[in-house]
Amino acid sequence: MRIAMIGGGYVGLVSGACLADIGNDVVIIESDPRRYAALCQGRIPIYEPGLDALVSANTAAGRLRFDSQLENALRGIDAVFLAVGTPSRRGDGHADLTHVFGAAEQVAAALSSSTVLVTKSTVPVGTGRRLAELVAELRPDLQIEIASNPEFLREGNAIEDFMRPDRVVIGTESSRARAVLGEIYRPLNLVKTSILVTGLESAELIKYASNSFLAMKITFINEMADLCEKVGASVRDVGYGIGLDQRIGPKFLEPGPGYGGSCFPKDTQALMRIAQEAGAPLRLVETVVSVNDARKAGMAGRIIAHCGGSVRGKHIAVLGLTFKPDTDDMRDAPSISIVHRLIAEGAHIRAFDPVGMGQAREPLPESVHYCRDVLEAVDGADALVVVTEWNAFRAISPKWLFKAMRGNIVVDLRNIFDAEAMQSAGFAYHSIGRPVGHSRVMKALDPAPGRRQHISGHGVSTNAAAAHPC
């Protein structure tokens, strides 16, 4: 199949490279001159583990190429995927569809033959039908079939997610679109991926409903963590205990500073607006949005309280800036509001993130001092805040950390450290939903201390499941 992918960002680049890898002939069209230049020079403009090798192998094999112009690229194309951004529209939370309709117009103008136009971007219900009207009006001479094929990959694990998805959703009423997409995804179907074919509206809604449900799960465990702190329970044990119920499942039950990232905040907002306009408001999703916003806004206050009520003049090390590990994406990252508020309250911030510091410079205040490594960040710090749980931070030795820092306050917003080990090293250690002393009792019962495991007749499962949005 000959495929054009419009947009070479986190989704377009990964999807395009993966579709090429499973045997399709793919051209990725990128309009941003910097991203396009990087791609042409063999550089990957975003950070995604394994993507550079996948892109270079497929460009070398002649299945993947890049272009900035549509005319040549669209000749004889079987399917055009739209993978452009749909950020929140400023002011009202609706999805901003400027890029989607802009790209669709450009595609319609450049096509020389009939094709299938597929929305991979996350778009509100009804967008597919509006696109169908638009392209029919612009190109009455062509048969342009419309399909929705929402993407569920998570940054940081995107290649694996694309290649071995839980499901592929195809929303269309066109038999030709069904046949073309069926052929494109046939190699994934061979490895037992479910391909779900629905109407346009259902496919569009499945994406928003999935993200909102996951956001709800995170928000639930975050509130549960707050309750645990008040009543002396451990959110680790509670999350683990409820996650063993197969109707609930173990994933997305790790508490933290509130969900962020390029999808959940904007998608929950957009679903809320879609439902309000349809006259069927989703009160649960509305509550999730407001609880999460309040949590993110309140995180800095929690840190300040742990620092004795003031951070004025204090040196605070911040480890992790991106919204999750294994990505350089800073969109709606919890670190943004935390760092802004700490600086506004007079703190000096020394930050380190393994790959996100380039992207962090724009949303964070200029006065942030970016460090070469963990040591430079924590050296002489009065307090340490762990905001993103990069694996590299998990290996930090509490004793080493205690020697490096001047103060003894650690606020671990991702529960990466062992509470007991931190306390024995001398820290005033604050984590999320894990009251002091409780972990000791539960650990005595652990089959493998430090690594909660449940051994069942069906194998071993751990509670360290990925807890992050796309």
Ligand SMILES: NC(=O)c1ccc[n+]([C@@H]2O[C@H](COP(=O)([O-])OP(=O)(O)OC[C@H]3O[C@@H](n4cnc5c(N)ncnc54)[C@H](O)[C@@H]3O)[C@@H](O)[C@H]2O)c1
């Ligand atoms: N990031 C994720 O993990 C993820 C996961 C699932 C779904 N999504 C959805 O996928 C869509 C894309 O997200 P993203 O994170 O890849 O965004 P992104 O901003 O990283 O990438 C979009 C790219 O499209 C390019 N572009 C815009 N208009 C164009 C045009 N007319 N021609 C060519 N290129 C154009 C932009 O320059 C940009 O590089 C969004 O709707 C998002 O909600 C994202």
